[in-house]
Amino acid sequence: MKQYFSELFTGGMSLVEGLGVTMKALFMPIVTVQYPREEIDISPSFRGHIDLILDPEKNSYRCITCGMCEKNCPSNCITVKGEKLEGQKKKSLVLFDLDFTKCSLCGTCVEICPVNALEYSKEYNLAAFSREAFHYDILKRLEERIK
Amino acid sequence: METISTLPPELIRMVISAIIVITFLFLNAIMMGYAERKIAGHVQRRPGPMEVGSHGILQMIIDGIKLVAKELIIPFNVDRTLFRVAPLLSFTPVILPFLVIPFSEKLQARDLNMGLIFIVTMGSVNVMACLVGGWGSNNKYSMFGAMRAVAQAISYEVPILLSILAVILMCNTFSLKGIVGAQQKIWFVFLQPVAFLIYVVAGLAETNRAPFDLPEAESELTAGFHTEYSGMGFSLFFLGEYTNMFIVASVATVLFLGGWHGPHLPYGEYLGVVWFLLKVYFLLFLMIMVRWTYPRVRFDQLLNFSWKYLVPFSLANLLITAVVVKL
Amino acid sequence: MLESEYQEQNRFFLNMGPQHPSTHGVLLIVLEMNGEYVLDPQPVLGFIHRMHEKMGESRPCPGFMPNTGRMDYVCALPYNHGYVSLIERKAGIEVPERAEYIRVITSELNRIASHLLWLGAYLLDLGAFTPILYGFDDREHILDILESVTGSRLTYSYYRFGGVCQDIDEKFVERTRAFIKRLRKRYGIYEKLVTKNIIFIKRTENIGIVSPDMALRYGMTGPNLRGSGISYDIRKNEPYSVYPEFDFEVPVGRQGDCLDRYMVRVREIEQCLRIIEQALDRLPEGPIRSKVPKNIKLSPGDCNFAVEAARGELSYYLIGDGTSTPYRLKVRVPSYSNLSCLPELGRGILLPDLVSILGSFDLVIPEIDR
Numbered sequence: 001m002k003q004y005f006s007e008l009f010t011g012g013m014s015l016v017e018g019l020g021v022t023m024k025a026l027f028m029p030i031v032t033v034q035y036p037r038e039e040i041d042i043s044p045s046f047r048g049h050i051d052l053i054l055d056p057e058k059n060s061y062r063c064i065t066c067g068m069c070e071k072n073c074p075s076n077c078i079t080v081k082g083e084k085l086e087g088q089k090k091k092s093l094v095l096f097d098l099d100f101t102k103c104s105l106c107g108t109c110v111e112i113c114p115v116n117a118l119e120y121s122k123e124y125n126l127a128a129f130s131r132e133a134f135h136y137d138i139l140k141r142l143e144e145r146i147k
Numbered sequence: 148m149e150t151i152s153t154l155p156p157e158l159i160r161m162v163i164s165a166i167i168v169i170t171f172l173f174l175n176a177i178m179m180g181y182a183e184r185k186i187a188g189h190v191q192r193r194p195g196p197m198e199v200g201s202h203g204i205l206q207m208i209i210d211g212i213k214l215v216a217k218e219l220i221i222p223f224n225v226d227r228t229l230f231r232v233a234p235l236l237s238f239t240p241v242i243l244p245f246l247v248i249p250f251s252e253k254l255q256a257r258d259l260n261m262g263l264i265f266i267v268t269m270g271s272v273n274v275m276a277c278l279v280g281g282w283g284s285n286n287k288y289s290m291f292g293a294m295r296a297v298a299q300a301i302s303y304e305v306p307i308l309l310s311i312l313a314v315i316l317m318c319n320t321f322s323l324k325g326i327v328g329a330q331q332k333i334w335f336v337f338l339q340p341v342a343f344l345i346y347v348v349a350g351l352a353e354t355n356r357a358p359f360d361l362p363e364a365e366s367e368l369t370a371g372f373h374t375e376y377s378g379m380g381f382s383l384f385f386l387g388e389y390t391n392m393f394i395v396a397s398v399a400t401v402l403f404l405g406g407w408h409g410p411h412l413p414y415g416e417y418l419g420v421v422w423f424l425l426k427v428y429f430l431l432f433l434m435i436m437v438r439w440t441y442p443r444v445r446f447d448q449l450l451n452f453s454w455k456y457l458v459p460f461s462l463a464n465l466l467i468t469a470v471v472v473k474l
Numbered sequence: 475m476l477e478s479e480y481q482e483q484n485r486f487f488l489n490m491g492p493q494h495p496s497t498h499g500v501l502l503i504v505l506e507m508n509g510e511y512v513l514d515p516q517p518v519l520g521f522i523h524r525m526h527e528k529m530g531e532s533r534p535c536p537g538f539m540p541n542t543g544r545m546d547y548v549c550a551l552p553y554n555h556g557y558v559s560l561i562e563r564k565a566g567i568e569v570p571e572r573a574e575y576i577r578v579i580t581s582e583l584n585r586i587a588s589h590l591l592w593l594g595a596y597l598l599d600l601g602a603f604t605p606i607l608y609g610f611d612d613r614e615h616i617l618d619i620l621e622s623v624t625g626s627r628l629t630y631s632y633y634r635f636g637g638v639c640q641d642i643d644e645k646f647v648e649r650t651r652a653f654i655k656r657l658r659k660r661y662g663i664y665e666k667l668v669t670k671n672i673i674f675i676k677r678t679e680n681i682g683i684v685s686p687d688m689a690l691r692y693g694m695t696g697p698n699l700r701g702s703g704i705s706y707d708i709r710k711n712e713p714y715s716v717y718p719e720f721d722f723e724v725p726v727g728r729q730g731d732c733l734d735r736y737m738v739r740v741r742e743i744e745q746c747l748r749i750i751e752q753a754l755d756r757l758p759e760g761p762i763r764s765k766v767p768k769n770i771k772l773s774p775g776d777c778n779f780a781v782e783a784a785r786g787e788l789s790y791y792l793i794g795d796g797t798s799t800p801y802r803l804k805v806r807v808p809s810y811s812n813l814s815c816l817p818e819l820g821r822g823i824l825l826p827d828l829v830s831i832l833g834s835f836d837l838v839i840p841e842i843d844r
């Protein structure tokens with residue numbers, strides 16, 4: 001009998017306490033960010049898809065088309081092609097493709113590059129209607145930035 | 148003009164009140180839906196609907212339009228008649244109690260001298276909708292929901308009636324107007340706190356609101372008895388639920404919180420409705436808060452709770468009331 | 475009619491899942507039921523099988539790193555940890571001390587995040603909507619902190635053979651300390667809203683009792699095993715990394731019901747905080763990555779490494795054949811063993827209890843299916 005009442009009492013009290021917590025929360029400021037209208041700064045080490053670094057001295061990429069990133073990518077999503085253009089000693093980049101649908105953002109390519117030619121972009125607003133839209137032409141992106 | 152004057156005035160009165168009631172009912176559901184989502188949002192420290200209209204105020208209207216525009220999918224192998232009847236069954240009986248609810252001294256469609264019994268009866272028809280819908284859906288989850296709804300309703304009608312009876316003993320009338328009138332001096336909540344608590348708890352269960360939302364327990368039964376419903380079928384259940392909540396809250400107001408009584412207002416016999424609605428929406432607010440705070444009980448615990456706590460307490464309360472009234 | 479005959483006639487099957495709100499992912503449980511009583515629940519796995527082990531066997535060992543974080547996406551860092559430690563043990567790679575400290579700090583943060591998410595999801599199973607958002611609120615702080623070093627928020631691949639890929643800075647330490655303070659302040663909320671709540675207690679106490687014997691028989695590990703009263707934690711019993719240097723307790727339950735499993739996890743959060751605090755205090759200076767040969771050769775022979783993930787013992791087993799690609803890679807995931815006791819445990823209980831038990835195991839289905 002005693003237990004019967006004590007259970008009712010403690011149980012009831014616990015329910016009231018719980019209600020107290022939510023009541024208090026009701027009048028506290030909200031913590032979410034209204035995304036499309038407000039944005040928070042992303043952290044500097046955020047990993048978006050990869051991008052070629054724009055070397056300010058050369059005003060161009062640093063890549064030497066060695067193909068290390070292509071070879072070491074666990075998801076096989078990079079395609080690099082270099083050609084020796086006329087009148088140049090070194091190979092220059094003609095194609096740098098990233099198949100972002102497969103990329104696992106592991107960072108191997110960025111770390112393995114011998115001349116530090118790659119970086120992570122800060123893009124996170126990525127949405128499209130087709131897979132092909134995620135096949136990025138990284139070289140073209142760089143050229144656009146140069147302009 | 149002539150045709151109108153030849154019609155019996157009583158009929159005109161009924162038609163007008165029916166129109167008002169149905170309008171109010173939709174309005175109430177929209178408001179409640181919006182309030183529920185906003186309160187849920189702020190309880191969880193997020194803003195709730197924000198997109199449609201300022202602070203999402205038009206969200207529910209848009210949702211309503213969406214629901215109406217949707218196809219009512221009737222799954223293969225369901226019992227077609229029952230499947231279609233169920234939403235109507237959940238919606239119709241909840242309109243009728245509005246006829247007898249005294250919003251203020253003069254705002255009442257009809258003052259039946261059996262008003263309270265009428266409301267309680269209509270309230271229990273509601274469970275038929277769950278049963279019919281769940282049975283007709285030909286889905287095991289729906290079936291579970293239906294069975295739970297029935298078990299729950301049967302065991303919760305008892306404490307509701309017993310707690311109401313305690314009030315009836317005190318004021319000797321079933322007419323809602325009479326009951327409110329008897330609370331001129333003091334609200335019954337102060338004389339009958341136990342009955343009030345029991346009524347509110349049992350009312351929560353009666354309306355299938357969390358923590359007693361077993362018939363539609365979404366983490367167990369996906370959506371319970373309305374799993375298979377879409378479009379308007381679903382929204383009628385939804386309307387039914389909110390209206391039912393409103394009725395339970397207004398009965399609680401009438402029985403315990405002194406109905407339209409409150410500080411004096413000009414045109415008190417009409418404007419009493421302000422106090423009435425304030426009290427009702429306060430109760431509804433509590434119901435919403437409860438939903439967003441507690442986990443769901445298990446259904447055998449629910450029945451245990453009813454028979455082990457609510458029924459004995461309400462019986463004891465009734466007994467004491469009877470003795471005190473007699474003295 | 476005989477009772478048994480009656481039971482026989484009223485049996486029916488119910489498919490719970492693969493799309494059911496409380497199976498947390500694509501798990502199908504075929505329930506043989508009688509009314510609302512579950513007679514025989516049989517989990518059916520394999521809906522989200524992605525051949526992770528095979529992938530590990532078909533590429534040089536660094537290439538498997540990103541996969542580890544995707545097996546258990548809720549608690550990815552211990553998975554990273556297990557794999558890098560495995561290769562380090564196999565190839566005899568030294569790890570600088572600072573790197574080990576960083577690994578411990580981030581792993582423990584991740585463990586807390588996982589427990590918080592579980593807490594919310596469990597309460598959602600029991601029908602309470604709000605705790606999950608409070609859990610998310612706290613978890614978001616952890617994810618922010620982890621994002622600032624790992625660069626991602628969920629499927630980390632942060633550890634590297636011989637260290638970690640990015641150093642932590644003052645800001646990280648500061649934020650972590652602030653977070654520890656914040657979380658300790660929030661205990662009260664969880665306690666009032668959940669732990670003490672009578673409905674919650676009624677839904678979990680004495681439900682799904684896993685006896686110590688049963689837990690051992692099915693090879694359960696992690697909080698589920700500790701809930702049954704057996705104090706077994708890889709961090710203590712088979713210490714790896716720098717865990718022996720820290721002072722922390724292994725919370726155990728009394729009888730192995732859902733409430734015990736809940737309490738163990740909640741108390742574990744506090745222990746994680748203690749570990750993080752100590753690690754932050756003693757954080758040594760130094761390099762974060764040792765020199766690792768470009769082409770790691772996995773010598774012939776096998777090797778095993780176990781770590782304590784948020785859900786229990788995670789162990790990697792590898793057979794090398796002299797190349798840099800593993801000949802065989804086997805991952806022993808905790809959730810698989812934890813789930814396997816369900817058919818025995820779930821006999822003759824009510825459907826809502828089954829949901830409660832299932833939730834209390836803290837299953838991550840992609841981890842089971844791999």
Ligand code: SF4
Pocket residue numbers: 050072073074075076077078102103104105106107108109110
């Ligand atoms: S981040 Fe990893 S998966 Fe993505 S392109 Fe680079 S190496 Fe490949």
Ligand code: SF4
Pocket residue numbers: 062063064065066067068069070080112113114115116117118
């Ligand atoms: S590793 Fe670096 S230099 Fe070599 S191809 Fe890739 S981006 Fe260019």
